[in-house]
Amino acid sequence: MEAVVYTCLGLMLVFGILAVMLHSMLKSAIALAAASAALGVIMYELGAIWAAIFEVSVCSGLVTVIFISAISLSNTDKKDLPKLYEDGKRMAFLPLVLIISGILLIVVAISSVSSLPVPTPVAEVADNFREILWNHRQADIWGQIIVLITGALAVAVLFKEGELP
Amino acid sequence: MRVIANIQMVANIAVLFFVIPLAIIAVNTLLPKKLAGRVSFYLGGFAGIMQAAAAAADFFLLSANRLHEYEFSLLWDLSIEGSERFSVDSLSLVMLFCIGMVTIVSVLVAKQTVHDRKRAYVNLLMTLILGMNGMVLVTDLFSLYVFLEVVGLSSFILIAMFKTDTGLEGAFKYLVMSVMATVFMLTGLAFIFMQTGSLQYKHVGMNVLRFQSHSQSVLIYAALILLISGFAIKTGAVPFHSWLPDAHQSANTAISILLSGIVIKVAGIYGFIVLVDLFNEVPAINMTVAVIGTVSIITGALLAMQQNHFKRIVAYSSVSQVGYILLGISTGSTLGLLGTVVHIFNHATFKSALFSNAAALHEQVGSLDINEMGGLEKRMPVTAFSSVTAFLSTTGIPPFAGFWSKLLIIMALWKSNMQVFAGIALVASIFTAAYFLRIQKKVFFGKLPDKYENLTEVKGTVKFAEIMLSVVTILTGVFFPLALLYLKGRGII
Numbered sequence: 001m002e003a004v005v006y007t008c009l010g011l012m013l014v015f016g017i018l019a020v021m022l023h024s025m026l027k028s029a030i031a032l033a034a035a036s037a038a039l040g041v042i043m044y045e046l047g048a049i050w051a052a053i054f055e056v057s058v059c060s061g062l063v064t065v066i067f068i069s070a071i072s073l074s075n076t077d078k079k080d081l082p083k084l085y086e087d088g089k090r091m092a093f094l095p096l097v098l099i100i101s102g103i104l105l106i107v108v109a110i111s112s113v114s115s116l117p118v119p120t121p122v123a124e125v126a127d128n129f130r131e132i133l134w135n136h137r138q139a140d141i142w143g144q145i146i147v148l149i150t151g152a153l154a155v156a157v158l159f160k161e162g163e164l165p
Numbered sequence: 166m167r168v169i170a171n172i173q174m175v176a177n178i179a180v181l182f183f184v185i186p187l188a189i190i191a192v193n194t195l196l197p198k199k200l201a202g203r204v205s206f207y208l209g210g211f212a213g214i215m216q217a218a219a220a221a222a223d224f225f226l227l228s229a230n231r232l233h234e235y236e237f238s239l240l241w242d243l244s245i246e247g248s249e250r251f252s253v254d255s256l257s258l259v260m261l262f263c264i265g266m267v268t269i270v271s272v273l274v275a276k277q278t279v280h281d282r283k284r285a286y287v288n289l290l291m292t293l294i295l296g297m298n299g300m301v302l303v304t305d306l307f308s309l310y311v312f313l314e315v316v317g318l319s320s321f322i323l324i325a326m327f328k329t330d331t332g333l334e335g336a337f338k339y340l341v342m343s344v345m346a347t348v349f350m351l352t353g354l355a356f357i358f359m360q361t362g363s364l365q366y367k368h369v370g371m372n373v374l375r376f377q378s379h380s381q382s383v384l385i386y387a388a389l390i391l392l393i394s395g396f397a398i399k400t401g402a403v404p405f406h407s408w409l410p411d412a413h414q415s416a417n418t419a420i421s422i423l424l425s426g427i428v429i430k431v432a433g434i435y436g437f438i439v440l441v442d443l444f445n446e447v448p449a450i451n452m453t454v455a456v457i458g459t460v461s462i463i464t465g466a467l468l469a470m471q472q473n474h475f476k477r478i479v480a481y482s483s484v485s486q487v488g489y490i491l492l493g494i495s496t497g498s499t500l501g502l503l504g505t506v507v508h509i510f511n512h513a514t515f516k517s518a519l520f521s522n523a524a525a526l527h528e529q530v531g532s533l534d535i536n537e538m539g540g541l542e543k544r545m546p547v548t549a550f551s552s553v554t555a556f557l558s559t560t561g562i563p564p565f566a567g568f569w570s571k572l573l574i575i576m577a578l579w580k581s582n583m584q585v586f587a588g589i590a591l592v593a594s595i596f597t598a599a600y601f602l603r604i605q606k607k608v609f610f611g612k613l614p615d616k617y618e619n620l621t622e623v624k625g626t627v628k629f630a631e632i633m634l635s636v637v638t639i640l641t642g643v644f645f646p647l648a649l650l651y652l653k654g655r656g657i658i
Contacts, residue, residue: 137250138238138250139250139303139305139311142183142239143299144311146295146299149190150292150296150322154318154321158322
């Protein structure tokens with residue numbers, strides 16, 4: 001289990017950096033989806049099965065579809081971006097920020113390990129998943145539906161060319 | 166039997182807070198383009214009127230049954246244990262009424278200021294209402310965060326939707342600050358979940374006192390710092406206020422009314438109310454909120470004095486006025502909460518009035534630079550009267566509505582042994598008067614420039630909004646003691 005978690009953590013880091021550094025918006029969106037999928041696997045392995053399903057379906061799946069739709073509507077790619085954007089110096093401090101953030105996360109993780117709740121076994125949670133999703137997280141389902149509607153409207157408003165009525 | 170029927174009616178009405186905006190999005194999207202262009206604003210106005218009416222009806226039904234709170238589910242069966250994920254109470258109903266009122270004003274102003282993208286404006290207004298309604302109706306911190314995201318996303322698109330340079334810049338600043346707030350809040354919620362094992366209000370309130378070890382205390386305090394920072398960003402409180410004047414100035418005035426009139430209160434202030442309520446056993450939280458409030462009052466007022474753009478002054482005034490609201494919350498008392506809720510309502514009213522004045526000036530004068538104006542009360546008497554009424558209410562002059570809310574907040578501070586903060590709040594009213602006197606003098610009084618000789622008063626829905634808000638401000642001030650007696654008689658306070 002630990003090997004899977006650490007491998008996925010590494011993949012998440014790599015795809016996360018690629019999402020920021022790639023100049024093609026399309027490739028960047030795909031890298032973000034891959035980072036999100038790796039996070040979903042970590043959540044599953046740590047017992048947060050419903051969070052993993054949401055992460056993979058919404059963040060990795062649906063959000064990527066919205067991003068790709070928006071990119072295809074706007075037709076913006078590397079060739080349209082100003083030269084300034086391609087300046088490699090903007091990433092000079094990125095490794096330092098990542099290292100400091102990593103150290104801070106490790107310190108927080110070590111200092112709070114004693115107060116962490118014991119993860120619930122995956123099988124038990126899986127049995128209750130339907131009940132938890134539909135009965136205990138009712139408000140969140142409505143919230144998710146409204147987020148999706150807002151996202152779709154946002155793509156239409158910001159990226160569609162021409163005047164709307 | 167009749168009481169039970171009434172109570173069921175509360176739930177039936179409360180469902181409308183979600184159903185009406187969703188239905189309007191569906192209808193507005195499915196309408197043919199030309200028809201949508203003609204009826205979109207009427208649909209938006211209908212949603213605002215229904216929201217205000219539903220909130221008022223539920224408020225009177227609850228108080229008639231002497232109930233403080235009523236839980237309900239949305240389409241799911243309430244009999245399933247744990248499915249009551251929404252709840253209405255006196256506070257949430259006042260917030261819902263304010264959302265409806267500000268929506269009506271925004272649509273009235275939009276009718277004259279939004280010339281294209283009408284359908285998109287109304288659809289996004291509905292998602293904004295859905296987000297705000299959800300925030301005040303949920304009973305779980307994570308659900309609160311989910312709906313907060315809806316509010317943030319809708320606000321960002323509303324600011325950016327007309328694609329002007331300033332609008333896009335304001336939207337980008339709002340987006341960056343909003344993302345920071347999101348990261349802070351999610352991390353804070355994760356820390357609380359690690360400690361309590363639940364994010365439902367009732368469980369957090371009970372379990373938070375169980376932290377005993379040093380590491381557990383550190384975790385809870387870290388969570389509180391992160392959550393306070395997140396909500397302070399959303400509120401536009403100092404030192405997290407940098408996005409607010411740019412966003413409010415650059416947005417279309419119909420959208421500035423929404424942002425300043427209600428969004429900062431639901432997305433930020435309501436979060437503070439929930440936090441102080443859940444963590445009232447942590448003494449540092451009250452003092453932290455009080456300090457943020459005091460600094461916001463003074464800094465917002467001082468910055469407002471230095472501005473020359475009408476909307477920018479009103480935006481900085483919002484920074485200052487939310488400081489008063491935060492001071493009311495910091496007392497943690499019933500009196501303080503009452504003052505807070507009344508000031509939220511009053512602020513929604515007079516800030517909407519001031520932004521309606523901005524819309525009127527922009528329509529007629531064509532500029533919002535106060536140095537280019539003067540003597541406009543001779544040509545725009547309704548706008549001048551509305552502006553003076555809003556100014557007197559903001560400053561807290563009796564018998565206008567703002568007087569009562571500020572009085573309640575200062576009394577609550579005094580009774581909570583926070584006399585220093587009460588003194589500062591009182592003295593800071595002079596700053597409020599200073600920047601508003603400057604704006605009134607430069608815009609409406611003095612000599613009328615020759616170029617404005619042929620200027621006329623604004624007409625149509627903007628004028629109607631100005632008159633309506635002035636009437637509400639005056640009537641609220643005059644009849645407020647009666648409202649207090651009603652609330653006391655019904656056991657609400």
